[in-house]
Amino acid sequence: MTTQQQAAVARDDHYNFGYLDESTKRMLRRALLKAVAIPGYQVPFGSREMPLPYGWGTGGIQVTAAIIGSGDVLKVIDQGSDDTTNAINIRRFFGRVTGVATTQSTPAATIVQTRHRIPETPLAAGQIMVFQVPIPEPLRWLEPSETETRTMHALAEYGGMHVKLYEDIAQHGRIATTYDYPVIVNDRYMMRPSPIPKFDNPKLDGSPALMLFGAGREKRVYAVPPYTRVKSLDFEDHPFEVQSWSEHCDLCGSRESFLDEIILDDAGTRRYVCSDTEYCNDRQARQRPDANPDEAAA
């Protein structure tokens, strides 16, 4: 399997490298440096109108455009998959405006732009994750006003979120937030990890990779620098827990990965497969030469 491929589309020289002009990139890099310096803090930036729609990754695209260089290798995933239409479209966009090599391999990538997942394969030092963020403000459903929420962050006034989680427990017996699960970064700022399942939250904690978050429509960037503490909110008697399945992946047999449920027929027959397609393909490939009959049959 080739880990790298040249972009499937030709570089279009009508556009500056990375689409954005250099002064816009500098503005973005300044915002990103501030974000790295204040982990979890939402930095406002002059978000530009991109040729892809708001809500479809314009924040992540601008962050990637600001940091990407000709030597970078880019991986783009959506729902953990390299093959979803929007991931393909964003990969084609960067192929067109940068001509950089793209890859489906997590270890081979220097930049991974993602929507809704963190790859199962552990990230390494030097890698950068770029998250597409729809709503950056963790307190938004508690308080619609931006003026108010910025003040709440300044005062670290996060009690309301604990109350909300407590109400979940009182009503449902457990915390009913399953994705975009709020975290405290570096013991200071409350942050939305973007709509990743809470299954992926532990991967943020102390990660050797740099995590950058871009919200284009809402005009905010924020960051989790490498090796930074990221704590998912919980209570002593209701510790944070992640999803688990009694099933395993139908294709690679993994019992550790996040599974997607596939409905096969009208009778509701279901199968479960890894959401991270690269991880799943890689495991299948490694099983092929000396396939373990137990796992293959499982």
Add this chain to the structure above:
Amino acid sequence: MYVAVKGGERAILNSYRMLDDYRRGDREVPELSLAQIREQMPLAVSRVMAEGSLYDPQLAALALKQAAGDVIEAVFLLRAYRTTLSRYGYTQPIDTGRMRLQRRISSTFKDLPGGQILGPTYDYTQRLLDFSLLAGREADSLPAGEAALDSAMPRVTDLLAQDDLIDAEPVPPGDPEPFDLTRQPLDFPASRAARLQNLARADEGFLLSMGYSTQRGYGNTHPFAAEIRYGALEVEMHIEELGYAVTVGEIEVTECQMVSQFAGNAEEGPKFTRGYGLTFGYGERKSMSMALVDRALKAAELGELADSPANDHEFVLYHSDNVEASGFVQHLKLPHYVDFQANLELLRRMRAERDAPQGADKQLMDEAVSP
């Protein structure tokens, strides 16, 4: 074996081709030219230029053609192109008092210097389908006007200002460079300049409804349309090397000035206050709606109650942009199966716990939910 749902590059490329075919329609029918769109759908072109915040009738016509007539998609295309343009500088402020007018009406004075000029308007047409257009009737050519319009057409609000009856809006001290919404993020409290920029780019339908809501009692502002004018203006730019301003082009704009009564407060007596609307091209509905919303957004500053949706700066300014709104609403088409799966798992767990006998072992319950 099940193969994960793949969008596939080929599928995307095929969808491009199908879109192109859909846009073109029946090849037997002659293709629309940009000149036809520009000349025969000028109101659509105006709206795309206004909300796309780029004055270029040719490119707006191209955007409309490429978008198959979808105005918001055309606005989006024009905006995305606009971002790539270099900024050479700022033009001199336009003086709408020096407009070459096509239309000028006031609903606050029966007559006024320069007079009322109806110009091209649908206002007094009977909205009956004109079947003669179906039969291919050509429009008659317009005879030349008998007399030229007065060159001086003072704005009604300027006349009110002479009597000190309306809030003065002086240029801020030092005439600072205006806030630029396309380069800086909106922050609150938003300056009037930022608000007006936001409203000028805002979706016509959104402003129409917000303005309408103020008329129906959600933030009553008692507005009068002091003046609406539409016409052409020269745009000038000061050229550093020359030391004077030169004309760089001509634009059409529509301006609306609403006046509303203000009861006065501890600091000042009763007076009229302004609501201002300005759009590229001919956009009367939009500029009137904009003026109503501009005035509604002043409520808190004037010490009024300011408890209606149209008075709420964050609510109005964050939700006015149709490119942002359209993108975010339609992003729901993107796959969300990871988050949905996470919800599904939780829902099954909670239902199983609810249905399971009291005190049952949690582990057993979790087992029970699996199909």
